[in-house]
Amino acid sequence: MGTSAIELTGLWKGFHDARRDQTVIAVEDVSFSVARGEFVCLLGPSGCGKSTLLRILAGLDEHDLGEVRVDGHASVVFQEHGVFPWLSVEDNVAYPLKVRGAGRAERRRRVAPLLELTGLTDFRGAYPHQLSGGMRQRTSVARALADDGEVLLMDEPFGALDEQTRLVLQQELLRIWPDSDKTVVFITHSVDEALTLADRVLVMSARPGRILADVPIPFGRPRDILELRRDPRYGEITYELWRLLRKEPAETRPS
Amino acid sequence: MTTDVKQGSAAVHEQLVQRLRTHRSGRIPKIIGPFTPLLLLVIWEVASRSGMLDARFFPPPTSIVGTFADLVMAGTLQSHVLATLSRVGVGLILGAVPGLVLGIALGAVPWLRALFGPVFASLLPIPKIAILPLLLLIFGLGEASKWVIVAIGVFFYVFYNTMGGVLQTQPIYFDVARSSGASRWRTWTTVALPAALPSIFTGLKLAVGGAFVIIAASEFLGSRTGIGYLIWSAWGTFSVAKMFVGIVTISLLGYLAGLLVARLERRLVPWSRQ
Ligand SMILES: Nc1ncnc2c1ncn2[C@@H]1O[C@H](COP(=O)(O)OP(=O)(O)OP(=O)(O)O)[C@@H](O)[C@H]1O
Ligand SMILES: [Mg+2]
Numbered sequence: 001m002g003t004s005a006i007e008l009t010g011l012w013k014g015f016h017d018a019r020r021d022q023t024v025i026a027v028e029d030v031s032f033s034v035a036r037g038e039f040v041c042l043l044g045p046s047g048c049g050k051s052t053l054l055r056i057l058a059g060l061d062e063h064d065l066g067e068v069r070v071d072g073h074a075s076v077v078f079q080e081h082g083v084f085p086w087l088s089v090e091d092n093v094a095y096p097l098k099v100r101g102a103g104r105a106e107r108r109r110r111v112a113p114l115l116e117l118t119g120l121t122d123f124r125g126a127y128p129h130q131l132s133g134g135m136r137q138r139t140s141v142a143r144a145l146a147d148d149g150e151v152l153l154m155d156e157p158f159g160a161l162d163e164q165t166r167l168v169l170q171q172e173l174l175r176i177w178p179d180s181d182k183t184v185v186f187i188t189h190s191v192d193e194a195l196t197l198a199d200r201v202l203v204m205s206a207r208p209g210r211i212l213a214d215v216p217i218p219f220g221r222p223r224d225i226l227e228l229r230r231d232p233r234y235g236e237i238t239y240e241l242w243r244l245l246r247k248e249p250a251e252t253r254p255s
Numbered sequence: 256m257t258t259d260v261k262q263g264s265a266a267v268h269e270q271l272v273q274r275l276r277t278h279r280s281g282r283i284p285k286i287i288g289p290f291t292p293l294l295l296l297v298i299w300e301v302a303s304r305s306g307m308l309d310a311r312f313f314p315p316p317t318s319i320v321g322t323f324a325d326l327v328m329a330g331t332l333q334s335h336v337l338a339t340l341s342r343v344g345v346g347l348i349l350g351a352v353p354g355l356v357l358g359i360a361l362g363a364v365p366w367l368r369a370l371f372g373p374v375f376a377s378l379l380p381i382p383k384i385a386i387l388p389l390l391l392l393i394f395g396l397g398e399a400s401k402w403v404i405v406a407i408g409v410f411f412y413v414f415y416n417t418m419g420g421v422l423q424t425q426p427i428y429f430d431v432a433r434s435s436g437a438s439r440w441r442t443w444t445t446v447a448l449p450a451a452l453p454s455i456f457t458g459l460k461l462a463v464g465g466a467f468v469i470i471a472a473s474e475f476l477g478s479r480t481g482i483g484y485l486i487w488s489a490w491g492t493f494s495v496a497k498m499f500v501g502i503v504t505i506s507l508l509g510y511l512a513g514l515l516v517a518r519l520e521r522r523l524v525p526w527s528r529q
């Protein structure tokens with residue numbers, strides 16, 4: 001794993017609101033790298049700049065200072081999932097293929113296994129307003145898989161789901177990811193989710209977001225997300241991550 | 256026992272599926288609905304015959320039927336209807352297509368909107384019928400002047416509603432298109448256009464209504480054909496019945512055209528819950 005797929009160096013990003021004349025620094029001097037084929041979770045409190053960071057990685061926003069390098073195409077699962085209400089489930093999933101000019105037959109062929117995988121086959125002709133929230137979320141995950149970039153950026157993809165569905169989808173993600181060869185950056189504010197999924201957890205501070213710690217997760221793969229929870233190290237790392245998140249506010253601004 | 260329960264629930268399941276399959280909520284009102292405007296005619300008839308309405312100005316609808324039949328027999332009504340419809344049809348297309356294209360362009364491209372938005376905003380308040388004399392000078396008394404005036408009226412309805420629809424699109428949809436590698440053109444056709452469709456149809460419905468208003472008025476002045484002319488010429492001969500034939504006919508045309516657009520909307524915007 002010598003080569004990195006993602007490399008961030010001294011990255012800064014701020015927003016200026018001219019109307020209120022207020023400037024918000026969302027990301028402050030962030031540096032990290034992600035090895036090819038690695039699964040990294042970004043863990044941090046709400047508003048710390050996780051989505052901002054992800055949009056920069058996806059090439060959707062410009063950064064202000066520092067350097068970004070992402071090898072290959074990045075597919076995105078957005079926090080607000082962004083499933084098109086005017087397309088059926090199947091057409092939503094096939095959307096990236098369509099805009100790149102894939103024909104109807106090819107789209108069908110490539111989308112079918114992804115619908116199967118995400119359990120949406122029976123609903124492939126349904127419109128998003130006919131789906132449950134979790135199904136919409138799965139549609140958006142399936143679309144990112146159809147997009148098939150070398151890098152997969154996921155912004156709290158399971159955030160809006162109930163605990164049970166979330167566990168099922170985490171398990172699914174762990175099942176399909178190793179064969180996919182993809183580099184994953186997965187954003188979450190759930191400690192449990194981070195250490196269930198990741199090879200490494202990057203803990204971010206409250207706004208302005210900085211990287212507080214880079215915590216390696218020792219669990220091997222394939223993982224069983226239930227058995228994982230019986231491992232004594234699970235509790236230790238959970239404690240460690242919570243400690244990092246809790247002690248943080250007092251130390252944010254030394255001045 | 257358990258098998259009994261299972262069979263019972265399977266039967267109920269089947270029954271429910273059947274019920275949901277055949278049940279269409281509000282089916283009867285939906286079928287009858289389009290005909291309720293006839294009720295107005297009935298009220299009018301009664302009011303006129305009972306003297307609540309002055310029968311000189313509001314003759315009962317049944318007495319107009321005779322005039323209506325005469326006009327149809329002579330073929331006059333049909334030729335007027337055809338003239339008006341073709342003007343509205345051509346004008347609609349001439350106005351709606353540029354309205355749609357420019358609405359999407361200005362909605363999706365901020366600098367285009369900043370640059371040219373004020374041009375359209377300053378033209379909008381001009382009463383369309385006020386420029387008819389000018390159009391008659393430019394295009395003459397023929398069809399072209401009617402097409403153009405309808406097109407101008409239609410353009411603004413479609414343009415502003417399309418642009419509004421694009422502007423109200425959640426930015427995330429454009430992000431999805433971009434991160435999927437969609438070209439600008441693809442982004443317009445796959446995101447801006449469908450996102451704006453519900454609002455485009457609102458514009459079209461208003462445009463159809465507006466088109467009939469404009470065409471009637473312009474046929475009063477600069478034409479020897481069309482329903483507007485029929486109404487206007489009836490005034491000259493104080494033929495109230497003929498006037499009402501014209502009024503009812505053009506209202507009916509407008510109404511049917513509106514139904515047609517609504518139908519098209521259901522076909523093209525199946526995702527909007529109605
Ligand atoms: N387009 C924008 N314009 C102005 N400010 C923004 C914009 N996007 C983000 N911000 C600000 O940047 C900060 C970080 O936002 P961001 O969405 O990255 O947080 P987050 O870590 O993803 O939070 P959450 O966990 O709640 O999703 C916030 O203070 C937010 O107000
Ligand atoms: Mg976020």
